Amino acid sequence: MPKINDVALAAGVSTATVSRVLNNSKTVNAELADRVRVAAHQLGYRPNGIARSLRRRSSDVIALIINDVSNPFFTAITRGVEDVAQRSGYSVLLCNTDEDPGKEATYLRVAEQQQVAGVILSPNTATSDVSRLFNAQVPLVVIDRTLNEPVDSVMVHSLNGAEAATQHLLASGWKRPACVAGPREASTASDRLHGFLEAVRQHGNLEELYEYAPFTQEGGANAAKSLLDLPTPPDSLFVANSQMALGVLDEVRRRGLRIGYDIGIITFDDAPWAPFISPPMSVVAQPAYEVGRRAAELLMERVISGTPLEPREVTLSTTLILRESSKRLPA
């Protein structure tokens, strides 16, 4: 691998000039610049990003740390982030924590050690430790779940969405809704549960039925199982995310329950498969791509300006998409 010095030698200039040319400094004589470019090209020179980062104390890479790569919500976010990062000439490195605080800590450390230009984080819990990033002055924006720190954030108003979904269940004639809630530690899970409970309380006279579980297919299946095994089981389910919904569907099918007659279902997240299951799934859609886009925009501002800004907070809204699974059909 040729180094900057080889290029300098070949072009008959100093390394400083090579560096200037390669970094588009405008103050270089055109003829020299050409010689440098030719030499660099002939040698197949590639700047060593590590050395550059060490010197500059920052790279042109941002890290996106998410909880679950297989959740379509996060992959849609990823697209949003990538689109704006790319436009600014940054690459995005995706890190999957799998809801594991240990992995999250590891990736936070990697991000710091690799001197990424910035990080977008969906924290496992509100107490995830970002102090090192903070000390290292690495720009950070938090998405999806809140953090107990004053930082830039892009959130979705889960509570409202959950409340609306539950009200819809009730308005459709279901009498005994329950909530398949996510894990206690996730703010989104508790927001959605609270939205659900809010609607239940407003309706009055209803038992507060819910079950915490991990945001996974298995978690959803287990929660549904517990709920449906109750002496007086619920007749409808509000599910906290689409991964869980798959598990709920599995359990419902296993029991031979007919959606629309024996049970009503509505879930958070408009997964790509939602319209195609039977019956089509009603959902509370989150503007996932938008979350990613806005987060990346906030991050890029900080990265590029470098100036310290007041923490900014953007909150987006959900959309209720009514399909069939939540409707109550005449017997």
Add this chain to the structure above:
Amino acid sequence: MPKINDVALAAGVSTATVSRVLNNSKTVNAELADRVRVAAHQLGYRPNGIARSLRRRSSDVIALIINDVSNPFFTAITRGVEDVAQRSGYSVLLCNTDEDPGKEATYLRVAEQQQVAGVILSPNTATSDVSRLFNAQVPLVVIDRTLNEPVDSVMVHSLNGAEAATQHLLASGWKRPACVAGPREASTASDRLHGFLEAVRQHGNLEELYEYAPFTQEGGANAAKSLLDLPTPPDSLFVANSQMALGVLDEVRRRGLRIGYDIGIITFDDAPWAPFISPPMSVVAQPAYEVGRRAAELLMERVISGTPLEPREVTLSTTLILRESSKRLPA
């Protein structure tokens, strides 16, 4: 941020000793080692990974470059890779190319410049340029799609799977199967198409119906549209991946075609939603997690041993999972 020198000063030793302690060199006096650890801890010292990488000419990060984060096949691979990388103390950085050769080139460059310890790549086309990685001696293993180079690879025998799926369609009584094929450039797409054609030819007397399209939901929808608009449309579809299958489903529904009566469908990839659509989708399942696991194992061997090995090639098999969508029901 404290540097190694600060730790050395605080512990009253040289930077070399600090480095040795932090890298678990066994040849350090226990008492000194303790002093170093205490000092490092008190100062909140974190080694600068960039500087370390520059010196060592390698980091403890591997890159996984895939075509589509939202495809469950790739996310399952990701899990496999992460599990074994983590076991060896490596972090995996996921890069999403979105089937865009430009992005692929960018990430390959990033991988080289960031001096990752190794890369696992699902190449866009068989001619993707990995020469720079090769020159830089970065261990590489290719997955999913072939590359015109002698490198370690983990593939799935697509052709057999496609052939079996098509034979099943024919054996179920469908008379006019067509293939919703992926993009020409992807070896998986052409393998699957060839498997399909193989079965069609063996059966004899059948028209060779197929349509190339991108591996996306939209691609699948468009291909289905063309095929179903034929003067004599097919009565069954073999679809090349699960993203496309969603699009096919959409188009089929739009036309009011009843799966099982008017049309039979079978697709590659056992997406999580496959059992839950109506009717449940028959699929050719790929051992995705296994692909990731094996690929990471091959990579880790190279990374850790550092010795040049002969290129190795592992090929895994598919499994036909018959559900309802491919069955032909009596009218």
Add this chain to the structure above:
DNA sequence: CTGAAAGCGCTAACAG
């Protein structure tokens, strides 16, 4: 077993 010192490849003052 430990320390001094030489870089890894690049950028950015600082001179000229």
Add this chain to the structure above:
DNA sequence: CTGTTAGCGCTTTCAG
């Protein structure tokens, strides 16, 4: 406008 030079923070010979 261009070159010289001093590091960025760490690891690793090489002496002692």
